[in-house]
Amino acid sequence: MAALLLRHSARQCLLSQLRPTFCMRSALPMGTSAKQEMDRYWEKNTRLNRPVSPHMTIYQWSLPMFMSITHRGTGIALSAGVSLFGVASLVLPGDFASHLELVKSLSLGPTLIYAAKFALAFPVAYHSWNGIRHLAWDLGKGFKIPQVTQTGYIVLALTLLSAAGLAAM
Known part of the structure; x- marks a missing residue:
């Protein structure tokens, strides 16, 4: 009965544009407010000792999940890396050849150089x-x-x- 009365009242408010204050006063009160509903929700979750939000540790890791996260991470890393190298090339003095000579003068071993090249080639x-x-x-x-x-x-x-091949070049 209450639902029928509410539906009739809402229809009358939509049809009649003459007295909007009457429509506001004639609406039936709701059972609970949004605040009361949220309080009841959090009280129930606290009582049942539920976590606030699911965490990644509750999920079983799968290959597609891992690859999706890695794809996003490599995309962000590549964007940041290209941006940083671009800004560095504009700001730092000297040219590429002078920076290459600086790296050669460090006398790093071939294993370390290969590992660094592999680390750069892997995300690409x-x-x-x-x-x-x-x-x-x-x-x-x-x-x-x-x-x-x-x-x-x-x-x-x-x-x-491919990363191993690119690093070997």
Whole structure:
């Protein structure tokens, strides 16, 4: 009965533009306020000892989850790296050849140089190969779980091979 009365009252308010104050006064009061609802919600969560928000530790890590996070991270790192190198090239004195000579004068071992080159090549290779995988997804290919896992391993293998090849140059 109350729902019917509320519906009738709302319809009358919409149809009648003459007395908006009457419509405001004639509306039925709600059972609880938003504050009361939120207090009841938090009281229940506290009583049941529920966490405030789910944390990443409650989820079982999967390859697609890891690769998605890594793809975003490498994208941010590459954007920041390119921006920093661009600003550094504008601000720092000298040219590329002088900076290369500075690195050579440090007499770093070949293993350390290879590791540094691999660390620079890895995000580029990973983001590129995983970007190609995303382009395939944009075409509607490879959405089944076994295919997602298989292409994930393929991307990781291609990333390691290409980063190692680029670092060897």
